[in-house]
Amino acid sequence: MNPYEIRKLFPILDQEVNGQPLVYLDSAATSQKPAAVIEAIEQYYRGYNSNVHRGVHTLGTKATDAYEGAREKVRKFINASSTEEIIFTRGTTTSLNTVARSYGGANVKEGDEIVISYMEHHSNIIPWQQLAKEKGAVLKYIPLQKDGTISLDDVRATITDATKIVSIMQVSNVLGVINPVKEIAKIAHEHHAVMVVDGAQSTPHLKVDVRDLDCDFFAFSGHKMVGPTGIGVLYGKKELLEKMEPIEFGGEMIDFVGLYESTWKELPWKFEGGTPIIAGAVGLGAAIDFLEEIGLDNIERHEHKLAAYAMEKMSAVEGLTIYGPKDAEKRAGVITFNINDVHPHDVATVLDADGIAVRAGHHCAQPLMKWLDVSSTARASFYLYNTEEDIDKLVSGLVKTKEYFSNVF
Amino acid sequence: MSFDNLDTLYRQVIMDHYKKPRNKGMLEDGSMTIDMNNPTCGDRIRLTMKIEDGKVSDVKFDGDGCSISMSSASMMTQAIKGKDVDTALAMSQTFSLMIQGKEYDDEIDLGDIEALQGVSKFPARIKCATLAWKAMEKGLKE
Numbered sequence: 001m002n003p004y005e006i007r008k009l010f011p012i013l014d015q016e017v018n019g020q021p022l023v024y025l026d027s028a029a030t031s032q033k034p035a036a037v038i039e040a041i042e043q044y045y046r047g048y049n050s051n052v053h054r055g056v057h058t059l060g061t062k063a064t065d066a067y068e069g070a071r072e073k074v075r076k077f078i079n080a081s082s083t084e085e086i087i088f089t090r091g092t093t094t095s096l097n098t099v100a101r102s103y104g105g106a107n108v109k110e111g112d113e114i115v116i117s118y119m120e121h122h123s124n125i126i127p128w129q130q131l132a133k134e135k136g137a138v139l140k141y142i143p144l145q146k147d148g149t150i151s152l153d154d155v156r157a158t159i160t161d162a163t164k165i166v167s168i169m170q171v172s173n174v175l176g177v178i179n180p181v182k183e184i185a186k187i188a189h190e191h192h193a194v195m196v197v198d199g200a201q202s203t204p205h206l207k208v209d210v211r212d213l214d215c216d217f218f219a220f221s222g223h224k225m226v227g228p229t230g231i232g233v234l235y236g237k238k239e240l241l242e243k244m245e246p247i248e249f250g251g252e253m254i255d256f257v258g259l260y261e262s263t264w265k266e267l268p269w270k271f272e273g274g275t276p277i278i279a280g281a282v283g284l285g286a287a288i289d290f291l292e293e294i295g296l297d298n299i300e301r302h303e304h305k306l307a308a309y310a311m312e313k314m315s316a317v318e319g320l321t322i323y324g325p326k327d328a329e330k331r332a333g334v335i336t337f338n339i340n341d342v343h344p345h346d347v348a349t350v351l352d353a354d355g356i357a358v359r360a361g362h363h364c365a366q367p368l369m370k371w372l373d374v375s376s377t378a379r380a381s382f383y384l385y386n387t388e389e390d391i392d393k394l395v396s397g398l399v400k401t402k403e404y405f406s407n408v409f
Numbered sequence: 410m411s412f413d414n415l416d417t418l419y420r421q422v423i424m425d426h427y428k429k430p431r432n433k434g435m436l437e438d439g440s441m442t443i444d445m446n447n448p449t450c451g452d453r454i455r456l457t458m459k460i461e462d463g464k465v466s467d468v469k470f471d472g473d474g475c476s477i478s479m480s481s482a483s484m485m486t487q488a489i490k491g492k493d494v495d496t497a498l499a500m501s502q503t504f505s506l507m508i509q510g511k512e513y514d515d516e517i518d519l520g521d522i523e524a525l526q527g528v529s530k531f532p533a534r535i536k537c538a539t540l541a542w543k544a545m546e547k548g549l550k551e
Contacts, residue, residue: 018414345450345475345537346419352533353415362451369451375473376451404415 001298007385009034009290020355023390028173028334028381029359030223031204033287037226040286044279051275053252067278070285071268077288078199078218079209080235084267087241088281091232092200093123095219096167098234098271099196100127102244103217104165107194110136113163115193117142117150117179118371119172122364124198128167142168144371148175148324155184163193170202174363174379175324176307176334178202182213189214194240200224204383205303205332207296210235222280227287231280234271241267248273299384303333306382306391310335313395319402323372333382336363339398342405344378350401356394417527418534419476426480426521431487432469439467441551445544447536452478456486456544465489465497465549470541477525477534482541484522494549501542508538 007013010032015022024032044066050059052067071083080086089095104127108114114128118141132139142158145151150168159166166188170181185195194216202208204225210218217240222231236244246253246264253273255263264270291299308328314320319340325331339347348360359379362369369375380394439457446453452474459467468490470482485504489497499517506513507522510529528538 343475345452345477345534349418349531349534350415361449366451375453404419 001294001302001384003302003385003387006294007387009036010385011035011038013385017355017357018353023354023356023393025380025382025386025390025394026357026359027204027383027386028201028224028379030229031226031383032385033226033228033283034290036290037228037283037286041228041279041283044282049279052278053269063278066282066285067276070281070288073285073288074233077208077292078203078233078235079211081211082238085235085238085241087234087236087268087271088276089219089232089234089271090230090277091221091223092198092219093232095217095232095234096123096196096198097127098247099165099167099217099219099236100131101247102271103194103236103240104128104131104135106243106245108132108135108137108164111162112137113140113160114138115140115142115159115163115166115188117168118144119148119150119175119177119365119368120167120169121173121198121200122366123200124167124169125367128165137164138162141367147326148172148372149177149330150179150184152180152183152187155187159187159191159193161191163188163191165196166193167196167198169198169200170208171205171332171334172324172368173201173334173381174336174365174368174377176331176336177324178206178330178332181215185213185215201332201334204291204299205296206300216240222284222287225287226290228280228283231277231284233284238267241271244271246270246273250274252276294384300332302384303382304328306386306388307331307333307335309388310380310382310391310394313391314398317395317398317402320398323374323377333386334379335381336377336379338374338377339402342401344376346405347378347398347401350404351394351397354393354397354400356397358394414530418531420524420527422521422524423476423480426483427476430470430479430483432483432490433471434469435471436467436469439469441548443544443548445540445547447474447478447540449536450475452537452540454478454482454541454544456482456541456548458545458548460494460549463494465492465494468545470544472541474540475534475537477528477537478540481522481525481538484520484525485541485545488520488522489545498546498549501546504542505539508535 048062050063052064188195196217197215199220203220218235223229250273344360436457443456454472
């Protein structure tokens with residue numbers, strides 16, 4: 001794949017920021033959108049906007065077909081068995097909260113354990129904290145190795161027969177590490193716990209197969225994988241979803257409504273109360289088409305290459321610390337770093353003056369920041385439209401940042 | 410790179426306060442302690458103040474953050490030390506207007522703090538500059 005050709009498909013990248021060509025290195029926060037996705041959403045609103053699963057009119061049928069067609073695309077994309085297992089949500093956060101409240105609410109009791117890791121995003125920490133508090137359950141953290149990876153020995157030592165839920169991110173939004181979620185799922189199942197995978201940072205970058213991972217739930221967001229914001233997915237194994245109660249009640253999700261009792265639709269609609277995010281689903285479908293045309297394998301290879309190149313170039317900058325594993329093969333296209341004596345906000349402001357967009361802060365992972373013993377970091381994250389030239393600009397921007405701050409002092 | 414533009418943000422006096430913060434630490438005999446975070450970025454500040462006869466008789470700050478948040482804290486403590494509570498609150502009002510790029514009453518002399526005026530051109534950094542002031546306001550209004 002040629003990232004220079006791919007770039008041209010993303011209209012937003014063709015602009016100047018602060019008088020410099022935009023170098024977008026914040027895709028782990030949100031990815032940019034190709035014209036194909038923007039147009040699919042526009043076509044929906046211009047051509048067939050209508051509510052789904054109601055009414056008999058033609059536009060309604062078109063909208064329903066597009067919405068359910070997107071569900072089938074998602075099913076294929078993550079290799080689920082059936083579209084009954086694909087629930088559209090607002091994003092990864094909503095998906096994880098749904099598992100915590102519905103499955104956790106019914107299955108976690110006092111003294112039970114919920115296992116997560118130190119590297120989790122807040123969205124994969126707080127729903128479990130709340131659940132543990134409510135139920136009197138114990139929240140346990142799998143520790144990290146020195147290089148920020150998870151060892152299976154630690155997983156085995158943390159998960160016990162009292163563990164009911166294990167929830168781990170597949171790819172870290174800070175360290176870039178790819179976690180062995182398939183192996184962790186196996187250990188969880190040996191103890192009859194369910195395995196939840198936070199796929200927010202993996203689905204954009206590598207081929208996901210939920211049946212191969214044998215996870216029980218898998219959550220991800222559209223906006224990190226060239227799709228729109230406001231749409232996400234919760235995958236769940238059918239036999240689990242069937243037994244679970246909805247957490248939102250209202251229109252769309254009902255079968256029969258009486259004065260004092262109601263019944264729910266079948267899967268997946270019983271979890272989709274209210275008018276769904278139709279345009280978002282259409283956009284997500286277009287995003288999946290786009291990614292599959294390029295090929296997730298190609299995207300993953302491109303990112304490994306960029307990560308290796310960036311690790312090499314950035315390691316050469318004196319006074320720069322990179323967090324996480326040094327081996328580029330172990331990581332996705334995310335590099336979190338700090339420069340001696342320059343606060344990450346200041347790094348980000350100076351880079352921004354050069355048209356380079358990076359993230360600075362705690363990356364919604366305060367427990368991990370504590371583990372790294374830093375209050376915040378800067379992060380550059382790469383995607384299919386980034387090039388080695390972007391990394392060269394980043395590195396020269398970092399050198400200039402150092403110079404600038406040594407001069408003003 | 411447009412360093413000229415950056416120079417309006419990173420003024421010499423700001424970097425001086427960042428590198429050599431004034432009133433850094435904790436008051437042993439402070440009468441109030443206020444902790445405040447900037448949840449979007451992880452900056453945090455602990456402000457200890459001693460209020461006597463309606464005046465801020467002593468103040469210190471401790472914390473962790475970027476050049477803008479820490480220099481702003483340093484300058485703020487310097488500015489309010491020895492001032493009436495009402496004057497300190499009025500300065501905070503003026504500062505808030507200045508930092509947002511709005512018109513403000515220049516009768517109140519902010520001294521060094523006016524160097525932070527450039528922050529108004531960097532909307533993403535306004536919250537950095539206001540952290541210490543918000544902590545001070547919270548403490549004095551209680």
